Amino acid sequence: MQIVQRPTPEPSTLSAHDRVYRTLRTQVMHGELAPGHALTLRGIAREFGVSMTPARESVQRLVAEGALTMSASGRVQTPELGNERIEELASIRALLEPELGSRALPRAHSALIDRMEAINAANTDAVLRGDAVTYVRTNLEFHRTLYLRAQSPAMLAMVETIWLQLGPTMRALYGRLRRNTPPPHHRMIVAALKAGDEPGLRLAIRTDVTQGLRHLTQ
Amino acid sequence: MQIVQRPTPEPSTLSAHDRVYRTLRTQVMHGELAPGHALTLRGIAREFGVSMTPARESVQRLVAEGALTMSASGRVQTPELGNERIEELASIRALLEPELGSRALPRAHSALIDRMEAINAANTDAVLRGDAVTYVRTNLEFHRTLYLRAQSPAMLAMVETIWLQLGPTMRALYGRLRRNTPPPHHRMIVAALKAGDEPGLRLAIRTDVTQGLRHLTQ
DNA sequence: TCGCCGGATTTGTGATCACGCTCGATCATG
DNA sequence: CATGATCGAGCGTGATCACAAATCCGGCGA
Numbered sequence: 107m108q109i110v111q112r113p114t115p116e117p118s119t120l121s122a123h124d125r126v127y128r129t130l131r132t133q134v135m136h137g138e139l140a141p142g143h144a145l146t147l148r149g150i151a152r153e154f155g156v157s158m159t160p161a162r163e164s165v166q167r168l169v170a171e172g173a174l175t176m177s178a179s180g181r182v183q184t185p186e187l188g189n190e191r192i193e194e195l196a197s198i199r200a201l202l203e204p205e206l207g208s209r210a211l212p213r214a215h216s217a218l219i220d221r222m223e224a225i226n227a228a229n230t231d232a233v234l235r236g237d238a239v240t241y242v243r244t245n246l247e248f249h250r251t252l253y254l255r256a257q258s259p260a261m262l263a264m265v266e267t268i269w270l271q272l273g274p275t276m277r278a279l280y281g282r283l284r285r286n287t288p289p290p291h292h293r294m295i296v297a298a299l300k301a302g303d304e305p306g307l308r309l310a311i312r313t314d315v316t317q318g319l320r321h322l323t324q
Numbered sequence: 325m326q327i328v329q330r331p332t333p334e335p336s337t338l339s340a341h342d343r344v345y346r347t348l349r350t351q352v353m354h355g356e357l358a359p360g361h362a363l364t365l366r367g368i369a370r371e372f373g374v375s376m377t378p379a380r381e382s383v384q385r386l387v388a389e390g391a392l393t394m395s396a397s398g399r400v401q402t403p404e405l406g407n408e409r410i411e412e413l414a415s416i417r418a419l420l421e422p423e424l425g426s427r428a429l430p431r432a433h434s435a436l437i438d439r440m441e442a443i444n445a446a447n448t449d450a451v452l453r454g455d456a457v458t459y460v461r462t463n464l465e466f467h468r469t470l471y472l473r474a475q476s477p478a479m480l481a482m483v484e485t486i487w488l489q490l491g492p493t494m495r496a497l498y499g500r501l502r503r504n505t506p507p508p509h510h511r512m513i514v515a516a517l518k519a520g521d522e523p524g525l526r527l528a529i530r531t532d533v534t535q536g537l538r539h540l541t542q
Numbered sequence: 543t544c545g546c547c548g549g550a551t552t553t554g555t556g557a558t559c560a561c562g563c564t565c566g567a568t569c570a571t572g
Numbered sequence: 573c574a575t576g577a578t579c580g581a582g583c584g585t586g587a588t589c590a591c592a593a594a595t596c597c598g599g600c601g602a
Contacts (some may be wrong), residue, residue: 122556147584157557159377162584166381169387172478179564180584194478199420217387260412260489264482271478342584365554375587380554397594398554 112260115165123160125151127167134173135270137242137277141186146223172271184274195268196319202265203249204308204316207211207295209256211307214299223296224250230288244278248292252299272319277320289314327388341378345385350400352391353488355460355495359404390489402492406474410493413486414537419469420528421533425513427474429525432517441514442471449507456499460491466510467529469532470517490537497537507532 115234130150133139150161166181168174187195225248232240246269254260291314296309337396348368368379369500369504386392393403405413443466464487471480509532516525 123555146582148582158584159556161378161560163384163555166384169389170385172481181564182584191478194476197476198420198479202416205415205419214477258410258412258415262415263390264416264485267482282529316421339584364552366552376554377586377588381585399594400554 108142112289121160121230121289122154122156123163126154126156126160127164128162128314129154131171131173131270134168135246135273136239136265136281137273139184139274139277141184141278143274146182147305168224171267171275183275185271187271187275190321192272196316198268199265199315200312201320202268203253203260204311205273206256206258206265207266207311209253209258209305210252211299211302211304213255213257214252218251219296219299222248222299225251226289226292226296233288234286238277238280241280242273245289249288251293264286276318279305289318327498332472340374341374341381344372344374344378345382347387348382348386349488351390352386353464353484354457355491355498356457357402357492357495358459359402359492359496361492362399362401364400384411386488389485391491403489405489405493406528410490410537413490414534416486417483417533418530420479420486421471422529423473424471424476424479424483425525425529426522428472428507429477429520429522431473431475432470436463436473437514437517438467440466440517443469444507444510444514447510450504450505459498460494463507470513496535503526507536509535 145165147165149162150165151158154161165174165176169176169182172185174182176182196312220233225244229241229244243306245267247310249267253265256262292312294315295307298304298310363383363393365376365379366385367384369376371378383394385391387394387400390403392400394400442461446467447459447462450462468480468484471483474480511529513525514529514530516522
């Protein structure tokens with residue numbers, strides 16, 4: 107009953123469950139999966155060419171982070187958030203993200219702002235093309251690029267957890283009401299950064315974060 | 325090679341990995357484990373009378389929540405936080421907990437306040453006895469009892485994640501400088517609740533949360 | 543006395559399997 | 573035609589094992 111279990115010994119740093127975890131996490135955060143999308147361990151294992159064990163670890167971890175929900179019977183799917191939950195998550199974003207922006211402000215030099223403007227251009231482009239997934243991705247990239255300068259890894263991780271929980275919902279939201287107007291407050295954020303205007307930055311971020319999620323009709 | 329694998333079919337709601345997870349989580353949050361305390365999967369499995377699989381799932385989940393850290397080689401231990409990280413986590417508490425208190429304030433009736441005062445008495449008692457673990461536990465209970473009224477499960481979960489990350493450090497902190505003075509700002513929190521004074525409540529919570537962690541000598 | 547090396551032990555990782563439960567399609571019944 | 577029961581396929585859970593790498597600890601040499 108002896109079977110060759112590991113044909114390839116893996117280059118260490120990339121363990122199987124980490125690869126699976128990272129891929130799934132990105133898919134969820136960027137809204138590539140619709141809310142309520144069901145996943146199975148065997149399906150994930152087949153898709154990634156691994157056994158059920160790494161698939162389970164990845165899923166378990168994503169459930170712990172709120173990226174996936176698990177029913178009492180162990181079935182797993184992307185979360186379908188109600189209005190209250192969406193508002194609550196938006197409140198948390200509105201509390202944490204201005205703080206991250208404020209911490210990043212003194213460290214935001216021109217190269218960073220240039221990069222943010224480039225990302226914002228791609229974001230606007232995605233809006234005009236009606237590409238919801240790219241929209242969500244570049245939107246988050248815009249924010250993360252700024253927040254990385256805050257040198258506050260725990261706070262950033264916390265915010266990313268929120269993004270993760272909102273991922274499928276964001277796709278559904280921006281995919282539903284397909285607006286052709288580019289993200290309105292990103293330019294205000296950039297302007298406040300250039301001016302070194304901290305209260306203005308906080309307000310711009312808060313508004314940007316809040317208003318996008320106010321469109322909760324359910 | 326057939327073995328009876330599950331002698332008891334379990335009453336469903338309590339799966340093995342859930343039981344292990346919850347026990348370990350409580351131990352970490354309440355500071356029952358010192359910072360840097362090492363854990364092994366086989367040790368956990370032996371201790372709980374389960375196989376390695378549920379032990380791994382629990383540990384994986386706790387690592388995802390920041391309750392444990394995992395080295396590159398997969399070794400697991402409770403986190404040893406540096407000063408910057410402690411300050412950062414304290415900042416997050418200072419942002420989120422006043423908001424939770426504020427949301428709970430209109431729903432805080434007298435029975436709740438009575439319960440908080442009882443918990444606070446037990447907390448004071450733990451201080452006088454020099455019982456660090458009970459101190460941490462009742463301290464968190466005091467806060468959680470209030471925050472549960474906020475009806476904001478996501479925000480509460482986020483705060484508990486921070487508590488989890490601070491658990492071992494808190495024990496080490498309060499165990500080191502063993503002060504005989506009871507928690508100073510808890511009474512201010514209770515007073516603000518009774519008076520319906522929202523700004524006072526926010527300030528009291530913020531101060532309570534911040535000052536306890538200012539004692540970071542490391 | 544201190545530093546280094548090598549084998550033995552312990553560790554995490556991942557694959558596989560048995561088991562019991564869940565869920566959905568199908569069919570019989572009203 | 574709608575409704576409910578039934579049965580099978582598929583699911584998650586947990587146990588066990590093989591394997592490679594990390595760790596520990598002894599002894600040897602400087």
